[in-house]
Amino acid sequence: MLDAITWAVWGQARTRTQDELIHQGQTDMVVDLEFSARGQTYKISRRHSRKRGKQGASSLELQLFSDGTFIPITGNTIRETEAVVKDLLNMDYDTFVNTAFLLQGKADLFSSSTPARRKETLAEVLGLGYYDSLALKARELGRDQDKLITSIDSNVAFHAEELEKRDLYQSNLSSAQSNLSDLEKSMQIALSEKSFIESKIDKLKLTESMIDASRNRVKSAKAELQQLQMSLERFQTELAEAEKIQLKELEIGKKYSALQQALLEEQLISEKGAKHKDLSDAANKLEQSIDIESTRLKERIQSMQNQIDGLSVLSAQLPELNKSVSLMEQQKSDLHKLKLNSEQLDKSISTLETKSAVLNNENSLLKKTMDDTRQKYDYLNLDEAVCPVCSAALNDKKIKALRIEYESSGAEAKAEYLKNQNQVAEVGKEISFEQAKLSEINEQAANLSAEISTKEDSLRREIAAAENAEASIKNLSGELLSLQNRLSSSSFCNLEKLKLVQIQSDLDSLKYDSQKHESLIKLIESLKPYEDSMRQLNQAKDSINLINENISQSSMLLESRSKEIKQATQEIIDLEKDLVELPEVTRQLDEVLRHSLGLEKQRAHFAEETGRLRERLDHCERIENQINKQMKTRKAAEKESRLLKDLAGAFGPNGIQAMIIETAIPQIQDEANEMLFRLTDGGLSIRLDLTEGRKDRSTGNPSEQLEIRVSDEMGTRSYETFSGGEAFRINFAIRIALSKVLASRSGAPLPILFIDEGFGSQDEFGQDRLKEAINFIRDDFEKILVITHIEEIKDAFPARIEVEKTSSGSTFKVIS
Template identity: 30%
Template sequence: SGLTRVSSTLREQETRVNDLRRQKESLETRKWQLDQLEQHISQRTRTLAQWNEQLRQQLFRIKEHEDLLNRQESIESAYTRLIEARKENEELDRKFRQSVTLERQKTQLDAKVREASQSLLTEHALIQSRIGQLETTSNKLPDLKVALRQTEHHLQHLSEEEEALRQKTVNGQELRVRIHSLETGKGQLEKDITDITEKLHLLLTEHGARCPLCETELGIDRVRLIEDKFTTDKEQKAGSLLSAQNGLTDSRKSLKSIEDEIVQLEKRLKQERATLQGKVSLLAQQTVEAEQAAQQLEQEKENLAVIEERLAVKDFAAAEQALLAEIEAELAGLDYDSGHHEQVRLQLSDLGQYEEPKRKLDEARAQIDPERQAAARAEEARKELHHSLETDNRQKQELLHELTLLPGVLENLAGAETEYNALSTQQEQAQQAIGGIRAKLEHCIELESRKKEREKLLSRAGTEEDIYRELAEAFGKKGIQALLIETALPEIENEANRLLSRMTENRMHVKIDTQRETKKGDTLETLDINIADELGTRNYEMFSGGEAFRINFSIRIALSRLLARRAGAPLPTLIVDEGFGTQDSTGIERLRDAINSIQDDFEKIIVITHIDELRDAFPTRIDVTKTPEGSVIELG
């Protein structure tokens, strides 16, 4: 067939292409060898240059070493002087450091000795100052004693004046007694004159006067006689009264004068005595101090003499002075000359230039033979490498001659590969046609198999559709939900009606309907809350706020109990927050009764309200009062 003929021609052409490819690969290998050889030649050329440079450097170093060896004697002589100067400098440095340390110690000891000397000088000055003060104080002793005797004499004179004061006081007392006697006599005279005046008045105004002794009637003569007698007595008494008044006035003036003198004298004597006593006390104290100063003066003079003697013989800081003498002796024995030290430093600086030549000389001695041997090896390696380069260049020329055949081989290979590719294309087209037919056949077989699988899936999907339709109906409004509501509503109604009956005295009744008939007569799913009372059955929304709250309250409690029971959890606490504002007093009373009626069903009932009537209905309260400073909590 055509496919077999094409395949045979293709195999022949493939053999020809392979032969040409092998020739190409062989020539390319030669080309690679040529590239490697050129790289090798380049590397060896660089290596040869390196060996040439190394040989040049080694010959240069050998020449340097030889020059240093020729100057060996002068370099070693200068280096010897350098070593000696360095040793001498090290010794001088040691002496310098030692002298610095000793000078530092000497300075410290000098400071301590001066401090001790200054301390004695300070003490000497203080003692001199005290001696001056004590001499001043002791020199006052004679004057103080004279002043003390004079002051004591003045005190004795005050005693005499105090005796005169006591006499004046006695005189004043006598005058007071006389004044009292005069005042008593004066009063008696005034009383007598008054009596006489009354008697005269009675005698002259009364008719038929009688004698007070014999009760006989007095005649005119007798009346006149008595009148004259009373008048004479009255005049005498008046004269005595005048004399007593004059004496009393004089005595009072004398007493006032004496009392003034006593007051002034007492004040003056008291002031003078206090002043003199204070002066005596002060003078006595100053005298004692002067006597003590005289005693201390001798002691201070002795102390001053001791200090002056210590200063004269330098009897202070003995240990420091001894150490100072030792340090001075050590400094003298150290024999350190700073000028010589500086000369050695300059010499050391000048000779320092020979240290590097000496190091290079030592290196030249050690390295000149190895350098000569290395130079010989480098020369031998250079020659061998030069010979190898000549061989490589000859091989390079041979490879270049062989590679002249490469362009013809590449041209023949390109034509053979073009013909081979055309034959390969023809073969592939024939194989593709056969493969397309086979693929269609296999596709038909696969479609048949997929058809059978789809039919199985369709049957399975129908079955699952029936199952899901049944589940959707079960979980819809008319399924499990309706069943749960129908079972729960009676329980909610019973519990809500139980509470609502307590709050409304059986007036209201709750009914929850889940179905309602439409106008068309159909049944509609719903959830209506209808309440029956004495006015009939109405919807929840038709009741007032207070009634709606009671209904809402009873349904909420019933629903909470149902949920708690079905959840299997306790319902210990009931919280009622506000909502009582719409209740009248009767409604509040019934609501309170309803809450109290269910108190046994809960561990704790918390009612939050602002209504006083409802607040006061419970025994335990927490009153929260808002103030400008914040809310205040009070337990009631």
């Protein structure tokens, strides 16, 4: 049970490996343990499975009881979860077995440890690791403050050079501002001069625009004048054409009347032509339908003839197929005979095998009889042979008679035995012969059966196909004869033929003359141009007055545009005189612009320089403020660093830890001596001394060791010189003292003492003293768990857990 508890909590027990804890014959183990620590209830579950030839698989889960259920708080790995458990219990496995757990055979685990290891265990019992972590944290924080101070010093030194240039930046800024002011005045003068010249140029540009507008007006007027001249000429040409067409009015009227008469006649004959075409198209369609039906009948007749020819081939095979059926029936009869022969041979073989078994059984009995006779015969050769019936001694005569009887009986049995053997051999030959013959018959029957099975299905299908072909030929022949009669007597498409006769009659009564129609169309084509001539004649009559009016208007506009061109040309000459001074004024403006541009570049340069210098001065001011803040931070960091170094020393081995150990050692020593006084009637006492050990490589300071000095009536001696019983009582007293310190430690979650055996090395007096000592310290612990097999020790404690091993596993019961 204790192994299960320590393995579940720390993953360690008394065995070297986890696999050794698994019950024999099993491959895995699991422990679920609920415990209380720091006012909370926890549940830990650890599982391990071993695999042959491979490393076993383990798992660890930790849960916290909250609101009536367990909530998982397992870490990402087993190592992380074990660290959480260790923090909860505030101890590891080694501290547990050195203090609260007196392991069987290892009660001296603390006493027999090295002085340095004793000091480490004591520090763990007193919880000094917490102060080590505080000292380490203080040193880490102190190093962080030292790094901050170094960084601030480096930063201040880097920016000091920039602050030294602040006076130079201020002087250069004043000079740049003065130059910038002078340039601003010069630019104002240049801008006034530029505005005057630009105003003058704008006026000259306006004059130039007016000249361009006049030139465009002259150009437009000339183009319009040219257009008017062309329009006047076109109107005069149209007037001549119209007058020319009026001279042909009589001819055009006569031809146009002939065209209208021809068009009227063509319309009437076209209606007859349309009817003629529709009737002809209908007749063509009917003729095509009749031809198609005739072709279809011929194709059906040919298709049926082809089917009849193909079916005739199948039908002709029917007599031959019937012969094959007769042959197959003969094969079935042969197969039946083979099966009858096979059955007869099976019966014959069974009879022979039975006969052989009977003969072999007889020979077995004969062999036993011969063996018995031989034993009896050999028995007669003994010196003290007696009668096998009455047990009386046998004389030579009786022995001789028995020998003759035994020899005769043995010879008869042997002869019968040999005879049976010969018969068995003969029967065996007959069986082999019959079996060979049976195998041959069975093989013939199997081959014949397979052949019949294969041919029978094929013949059945072929006969069915031939019979169906014969029936189909009869049906198709009647249908073929009917189709041939329809084709030869033209008994098809009767309705279409009647319609065709009617259409032909309608065509004859229509009396449409296609040649006359074609001649009329040619006449219309020859008179068609006079339709346009009539339209042109009518247009000419209507347009002569309009053309005369257009000629009059064009002449008036032509005269008006000529006057406008002359007036605009004179205006251009007058305006061009004012543009003579434009090049000089433009040159003056270019000069002023170049001067202004130079001033603008200088102003931009000095403005940029002024901004740059102001930025540098602002930067210097920011640096100064930053340095002041950093110096305040540095001062605080120096103070914090000194404080953290003091804390590191206070939390270190020579500070609070030394004070705690110096206070705890007398307490442990007094507790142990009080227990030893009870166990030895004041015969033994101990003294715990702190001594210097080896120097620590990292700090250079000597480590501390804990020495155990034991005193008795003979003086002070080393622990190793005491006997087993005395050594156990010393170990027991020291371990009880350590356990009491551990149980009373602030925040200790495990105020329980475990004692595993250890009573066997004590005599009756020593055992009584141990029981008294355990009862004496019972109020210092919440629970004391004692493991023992000694009845007297068990009876000393009223509350017990009795464990009993059975064939199906261990069982327990609680006695209180």
